[in-house]
Structures are given as C-alpha cells and as structure tokens.
Amino acid sequence: MSSALPRPVARLIDAFARLPGIGPKTASRLAFHLLRMPDDHALQLSEALRALKESVVHCQRCYNIAETSPCEVCADPSRDSGTVCVVEEPLDVIALERTGEYKGLYHVLHGAISPVDGIGPTDLRIDELVRRMGVEPIREIILATNPSLEGDATAMFIERALRANGSEVRLTRLARGLPVGGDIEYADEVTLGRAMTGRSEVR
Amino acid sequence: MSRVRLQKAEAIVLKRHDYGEADRILTVYTRQQGKITVIAKGVRRIASRKAGHVELFTHVQMMLAEGRNMDVLTQAEMIDAFPRLRDDLVRMTYAYHIAELVDRFEQDGHPSPQTFQLLRDSLAALGDADDPFVVARYFELRYLSLIGYRPHLFECAQCATALEPGGAVFSAEAGGVVCPACARTVSDGLRIDDAAFRVLRFLQTREIGVILHLVLQPGTRGQVEQALHGFVRHHLERELRSVEFLNGLRRVARTVDLAPSARARPDTVDAGAGAERSGDPLSELP
Incomplete structure (x- = not known):
C-alpha cells in the first residue's frame, strides 16, 4: 500500500x-x-x-461448531441419541436441520478424503466416530457425505473402519437419485442407475 | 450479435475445484486440445444437468463455448463413468495417481491422441485389472515413453551396450537401467532383481489387455514401484501428492481392510481375457 x-x-x-x-x-x-x-x-x-x-468451539461429542460443548443438538434430551448422521461440513448440518425430518444426532468430519488435496482418513474426525461407537448407545449411522467421488470414498472408508473395530451397527447411506425439478433426459447414467436401484413403492 | 464459438471436445476429467457460489473449474485432458481448463457453471447445484457428467475421471463428450479466459462448459454427456473405480479406495487412489501425472507433466493445449487413448484405456483397466498396482506402473512406463522420457531398459542408459538379463541397477539420473560398468559411476543406483527387471521390460512393451491378470510378488512390487517413483520424482522435481496419500493409506490398511467387498465387484472376466490367466504372461519375455 x-x-x-x-x-x-x-x-x-x-x-x-x-x-x-x-x-x-x-x-x-x-x-x-x-x-x-x-x-x-x-x-x-x-x-x-x-x-x-x-x-466458537468444537462440540467435543459431534465436532460441530457451537457456542458450548456439548452443542445444543447433543445436549437436547428430546433428540434420538441412537442415530448419528455423519456429514462433511457444519453447513451440511444446517441443511439437514432445515428439513425438519431428522431427530437424531450428528457427527461432523470436517472434510472428505481427497488424495488431490492430500486429505487422508487420519485428517478427518473418523477415529472420533469410532470412539463414539464404543461409548454411546448408537443403533444406526447415517452416512450423509456428498454423493461425489470424495464423499463416496469417505463413506466407504468409514464403513471399513467401523467393521474393523467389530461394530455391527446398522449403516445407511442417504438415498441418491433424481433431484426435485430434475429432468430424466439430462440425468447421468450413474444417478439414473442408482435412482432405478433405489426406487420405492408408490404410497 | 456477437457470435459464440462452440466446439466439441472429448475429455477426461483430471481435476476439479470449486469456484464462486456454485461453479467448478475443471482440468480436463481432451482428445482435440490436450490439457485445458474449463469452467462448469452451476454444477454444484443439486439439480444441475451437468454435474453427474463431469465427476472426476469420467470420459465425457463436452460442448465448449469460447470464454474470455477459459472455455465455458455448455453441455456434457458422459461416455464412460468407469464405475468400478468408484467403489474401491485403492483403485480410486491409483486413478488419482495417473490423473496427477498427466496434470503435472502436460502443458496446456498440446494435444496427443496417444496420451488420450492411454489415459482412457488405463482408467478402464484400473477398474478391471486383478491388481490396479500393475496398471498404474504400466501407465507410468507407457506415458513416460509418449512424452519423451522413456526409461532405457534394453540397452545401458549411459553407454548403450545391450543389457544382459539378471539383476540390474536402475538410475533415474542416467535415465533407466545401466550396465555393470556404468553402475559404478551413478550416484542414485537402485539394485533391482531379475523379476523386477523383467516386469519393467514387460510393462513397457506389451499392450494393456495382456497385463490385466498380472499379479506380482510383494518384493517385486516394491522394487518396481521404487524405481518408477524415483524416475518420476527426478523428472518432476517433486513428490506426487497421490504417492504420499497412498503411503498414508497403506499405513491405515494395516488395521483397516481396504479391499472392496465381494458384492461390490462381480466377477465379469470374459472368455478371451480369461485365457491369459492360465499361462504366466512373464514367461514369454524378450
């Protein structure tokens, strides 16, 4: 200057x-x-x-950003502590909270496995998730990483890491398929293929 | 009205990073123009029509409009997604590796149809091969030849005398294997045994279909990898991120099984390829 x-x-x-x-x-x-x-x-x-x-601190349970640790979600007794939704970033928690559909807890990884950026499994909060499995009454883990190559790799790795620790927990992945307002003609074959495999009963 | 210049490009996505609110900048290797960067607008929105078509390592037909700094992606249609790369962290890491090699070695806008074909075939083979490690080494050897860094494996890299089979000394500085006399003069000589030497020669001279069922002994793998990584490092003058990542992954793999589940990899070896499995492909070496 x-x-x-x-x-x-x-x-x-x-x-x-x-x-x-x-x-x-x-x-x-x-x-x-x-x-x-x-x-x-x-x-x-x-x-x-x-x-x-x-x-602003990291909640020592879910590693989301918060004013207190444990954060508001983790401290709320009305939330189901048996389900944990694993996301990449704090912003993903906000997006999921906006749906109003989810009543369980979260686990924020702070990134996704990405060789190009040099982010490996040990740079994420995966060990912390494995540790939570040992001390919390978790029945289901929802893997809500992005449906990208990195997000899929991360989900895959978490599955292996949990199984390697002898965990029998129910593991689910967010459904993927066609977006609202989408157009089948323009859908790529991976998305369309998965939408077909994961089709559901008309109710 | 200004005329928007549109052109087609057949591309493989090497790298991408987020840009602005919902855009991505893609580094792609195209058949027509070589390595270029293009901007894909709005592809991070969930309802984007292009997003799924321009994931990493997809083979895609693109329509590009000439932009001020970068071409703008206007349409994208996937040709091949190489889906079997995507359910296996190790195969995926090798895909990163070959994409990183191309990204590091290539200058913008220097097309090479052979490089494009090698890249495409290698990505497909990474999904199909019994051992993706072999495909990665095959790619390195063939790619280095295409860009003018072919390692000498049949005559001494220094004095050009024909090399005898048996143990050998590999030197990245000299440019490949050196004869016993020259071996004393190189400072970075790496001793490799007969098996590793034969594998290097084999991968340098064979077509990709032959190597899909090649499986190497752990000792041989280590030597082949060390020789080629040293060679690449010497020419790039830097370590590749994918190599560091793979090393980290191998440390984790001691406690976590990284191999994909049997369900995720249906065995779809066709009859023609299956025939290769019966004989040892190395037996017909030069």
Whole structure:
C-alpha cells in the first residue's frame, strides 16, 4: 500500500484482501466504506469478529461448531441419541436441520478424503466416530457425505473402519437419485442407475 | 450479435475445484486440445444437468463455448463413468495417481491422441485389472515413453551396450537401467532383481489387455514401484501428492481392510481375457 494512507487503513485493506474473492480494489472500497460508517456499526462488526474467534468451539461429542460443548443438538434430551448422521461440513448440518425430518444426532468430519488435496482418513474426525461407537448407545449411522467421488470414498472408508473395530451397527447411506425439478433426459447414467436401484413403492 | 464459438471436445476429467457460489473449474485432458481448463457453471447445484457428467475421471463428450479466459462448459454427456473405480479406495487412489501425472507433466493445449487413448484405456483397466498396482506402473512406463522420457531398459542408459538379463541397477539420473560398468559411476543406483527387471521390460512393451491378470510378488512390487517413483520424482522435481496419500493409506490398511467387498465387484472376466490367466504372461519375455 502507498504510504499516503494512514497505517490503520492500510492494515484493514490488507486484512480484507486476504478474504476469498476479494481483490485489492474491493478491499480498499470496503475499508473506506467502514471508515465513513457510523462508529457503532463499525464497532459491531469488530465485536462480531472477536466473538467469532473467541466463543466458537468444537462440540467435543459431534465436532460441530457451537457456542458450548456439548452443542445444543447433543445436549437436547428430546433428540434420538441412537442415530448419528455423519456429514462433511457444519453447513451440511444446517441443511439437514432445515428439513425438519431428522431427530437424531450428528457427527461432523470436517472434510472428505481427497488424495488431490492430500486429505487422508487420519485428517478427518473418523477415529472420533469410532470412539463414539464404543461409548454411546448408537443403533444406526447415517452416512450423509456428498454423493461425489470424495464423499463416496469417505463413506466407504468409514464403513471399513467401523467393521474393523467389530461394530455391527446398522449403516445407511442417504438415498441418491433424481433431484426435485430434475429432468430424466439430462440425468447421468450413474444417478439414473442408482435412482432405478433405489426406487420405492408408490404410497 | 456477437457470435459464440462452440466446439466439441472429448475429455477426461483430471481435476476439479470449486469456484464462486456454485461453479467448478475443471482440468480436463481432451482428445482435440490436450490439457485445458474449463469452467462448469452451476454444477454444484443439486439439480444441475451437468454435474453427474463431469465427476472426476469420467470420459465425457463436452460442448465448449469460447470464454474470455477459459472455455465455458455448455453441455456434457458422459461416455464412460468407469464405475468400478468408484467403489474401491485403492483403485480410486491409483486413478488419482495417473490423473496427477498427466496434470503435472502436460502443458496446456498440446494435444496427443496417444496420451488420450492411454489415459482412457488405463482408467478402464484400473477398474478391471486383478491388481490396479500393475496398471498404474504400466501407465507410468507407457506415458513416460509418449512424452519423451522413456526409461532405457534394453540397452545401458549411459553407454548403450545391450543389457544382459539378471539383476540390474536402475538410475533415474542416467535415465533407466545401466550396465555393470556404468553402475559404478551413478550416484542414485537402485539394485533391482531379475523379476523386477523383467516386469519393467514387460510393462513397457506389451499392450494393456495382456497385463490385466498380472499379479506380482510383494518384493517385486516394491522394487518396481521404487524405481518408477524415483524416475518420476527426478523428472518432476517433486513428490506426487497421490504417492504420499497412498503411503498414508497403506499405513491405515494395516488395521483397516481396504479391499472392496465381494458384492461390490462381480466377477465379469470374459472368455478371451480369461485365457491369459492360465499361462504366466512373464514367461514369454524378450
């Protein structure tokens, strides 16, 4: 940054420029916008940032992000502790919660197995899931990783890891098939094939 | 009205990463243009018509519109998904390996129909072979030949005298196997036994159909792999991520059985290929 800028402004611009999708021009525009903002709005932002880093923790049971550990879902006695839904990211939990269909607990892996990105089984919270099996009364594990190559590899690995530990738990995978508003003509053969295998009775 | 230039490309997806809200940038190897990157818009939306067709390692017919920096994917239709790669973590890792090799060695926009064919056949073979390890080594040897790094296995890499069968010294620096006299002059010599030497020669000279039922002894595997990984590392001047990943996977495999369940892999060896199984393919070596 040019030395004509006061140092605090330059610092903020640098900080913004580190965010994804924000280049130097956008970063300076945001910084100058904040400079002109009423003090309390700008301070709210700073307070929100501080709180994000200071009071967000990983739930020690499901590894979702939360304000407390155990998180709200894990601490809720009305949830069925016999089912655990395994997802890749915290955002997946939010998506599943929005359905209102699921009343069990979660387990967040924080990623998926991906050789290209160098993410192996030991980089994910898989050991923690195996450990949960030993101490919690789990009847069913729902593997809700993404229906991508990486998600499938992760689900496959979890199955092996659980079986290697002698677990007889019921393992299920989210159904895959045609999306709402989809078009059979454009479906790829893998999706369509799976939709055919997993077809269900008309009720 | 500006004219949108559309072109067809037959492609194999090597790599992809997320971009923006719902887009993906794909690195593909095409028959017509070699390695290129294309942007696939909206493919992360669940109702995307293209998403399933452009998964990693699919062989796909694409329609591309010329974009400012990158071509834009407008239509995609899968030709082959190589489904048997997808239910086996080890086969999948070898698929990553060959895709990573192509991605690292290729420059953008240098087409080679032979490379495309080798890539396609090798992905198919990774699903079908008794041992995907053999296919990965086959790919390395054949691919290195195609791009001008063919390891010398029949004459000394340094003095070009014909090599005798038996144990040999492999040197990545020299460019392949060296004769006993030259072996003293190389600094990175790797001693390989007769079996490993014969396997290397076999894989370099045979067609892919012959190797599908080749199964190697553990000791031979180790030597063949070490020689070829050393060779690749020497030319790329870096370690491949897939190699590190595979090593990690092998450590985990001591406690977790990674082989796919019998149910997931129906035995579909056709009669023609089955005939190869009876004889030892190595017996007819040069």
